[in-house]
Amino acid sequence: MSLCDLEIPADPQPFAQLPENVPPLRAFYLYLTGGCNLMCRHCWITPHFVNGRPDPQECIDPELLFAAVREAKTLGLAGAKLTGGEPLLHPRFRDIAEGLTALGIEMNMETNGTLLTEEMARRLKNETKVGFVSVSLDYDDPASHDAFRGVNGAFEAALRGLDNLVRAGYENVQVIMGLHKGNVDKIEGVVELAAAHGASSVKFNPVTGNGRGKQMVRRQETLGIPQLLEIEQYIYGELKEKTAIKRLILNLPPAIRSFRSLMETARSAGDCGIMNILGILGSGEIAMCGIGQTIPSLVYGRLGDSIADIWLNHPRLLNLRRELKDWLNYPGICGECILARLCRTGCIADNYREGGRMVCPGKQCEEADRKGLFPAGRKRTKQ
Numbered sequence: 001m002s003l004c005d006l007e008i009p010a011d012p013q014p015f016a017q018l019p020e021n022v023p024p025l026r027a028f029y030l031y032l033t034g035g036c037n038l039m040c041r042h043c044w045i046t047p048h049f050v051n052g053r054p055d056p057q058e059c060i061d062p063e064l065l066f067a068a069v070r071e072a073k074t075l076g077l078a079g080a081k082l083t084g085g086e087p088l089l090h091p092r093f094r095d096i097a098e099g100l101t102a103l104g105i106e107m108n109m110e111t112n113g114t115l116l117t118e119e120m121a122r123r124l125k126n127e128t129k130v131g132f133v134s135v136s137l138d139y140d141d142p143a144s145h146d147a148f149r150g151v152n153g154a155f156e157a158a159l160r161g162l163d164n165l166v167r168a169g170y171e172n173v174q175v176i177m178g179l180h181k182g183n184v185d186k187i188e189g190v191v192e193l194a195a196a197h198g199a200s201s202v203k204f205n206p207v208t209g210n211g212r213g214k215q216m217v218r219r220q221e222t223l224g225i226p227q228l229l230e231i232e233q234y235i236y237g238e239l240k241e242k243t244a245i246k247r248l249i250l251n252l253p254p255a256i257r258s259f260r261s262l263m264e265t266a267r268s269a270g271d272c273g274i275m276n277i278l279g280i281l282g283s284g285e286i287a288m289c290g291i292g293q294t295i296p297s298l299v300y301g302r303l304g305d306s307i308a309d310i311w312l313n314h315p316r317l318l319n320l321r322r323e324l325k326d327w328l329n330y331p332g333i334c335g336e337c338i339l340a341r342l343c344r345t346g347c348i349a350d351n352y353r354e355g356g357r358m359v360c361p362g363k364q365c366e367e368a369d370r371k372g373l374f375p376a377g378r379k380r381t382k383q
Contacts (some may be wrong), residue, residue: 028079032059033060034048038151050089060090064303080105092118111133116164117164163197195270206223208347272348320358338380345362
């Protein structure tokens with residue numbers, strides 16, 4: 001899964017009738033801490049680097065979180081994603097995982113893997129509803145991975161964490177690779193390493209211009225659409241035929257993907273779920289998602305405020321719903337795309353950062369159209 005993927009339980013608990021045009025609030029994205037024990041070059045939310053210290057910086061208050069969850073369940077809440085910073089830095093991580101479990105919340109977790117002890121992995125598997133864990137791995141060798149992640153020893157520690165999850169009984173651990181020009185030639189090596197350590201899937205997330213990734217964009221280290229489309233052909237062709245891992249996911253807009261890619265990753269790509277989520281930051285702020293850490297205007301309130309009032313009445317949410325509903329009139333290339341209803345113009349956070357609007361054409365689709373790489377069969381004629 002990517003930073004913005006979360007499978008919501010198929011049969012969520014009953015909840016109160018919501019007003020017309022208000023979707024259920026299905027999931028919280030919990031950025032448990034504002035700190036991280038690594039300093040990754042591409043991190044999209046720039047957490048505080050704690051330099052090896054057990055210092056999580058800002059942390060979500062568990063009691064305020066549980067109160068928010070109880071209220072949000074009346075709006076449809078059924079799932080949560082645990083992330084950060086590094087979620088395992090939270091001094092009360094176990095209390096949070098077990099408390100959410102007691103409240104009936106299904107969870108997944110994104111982690112750099114370095115703090116995942118054998119005991120913690122067993123506890124997650126046996127005593128919580130954390131059903132899916134993804135671990136970051138960007139290279140297949142220690143020196144390159146550690147340099148990219150900013151801390152020596154990160155590579156070996158991540159593999160230990162991955163091994164601990166598999167030994168604990170997780171059969172669906174995912175490896176996430178931050179994809180850029182400097183590690184394209186390591187794709188097969190990372191996939192084979194993931195297979196050797198028992199992962200069941202690998203997700204490839206192209207580095208974007210958020211957070212620390214801005215510097216990579218300035219240095220022209222990120223990948224353009226022509227390169228990404230070549231990589232897609234390789235992943236779903238040659239690589240898929242020879243690897244033991246059969247679930248490979250390249251994070252690209254559905255409009256520019258090959259048919260084979262769409263068929264293979266239909267449940268893991270497209271709509272980021274923005275219509276049904278809220279983010280809660282380590283500071284306790286309630287935001288659209290983690291982008292609220294760098295764009296204050298996308299913060300809606302704080303823990304302790306009424307979740308129902310935010311979800312039902314916040315003007316940014318109301319405006320976003322109105323704009324996303326009118327998919328036939330999306331601006332730019334999105335207004336011509338027959339798959340616009342699926343992806344809803346892509347990452348809303350990226351849209352806002354790039355263009356100052358939440359609903360505007362994604363940069364990847366614009367680039368594809370500009371370079372003649374947007375499939376003609378996926379365009380419609382505006383009436």
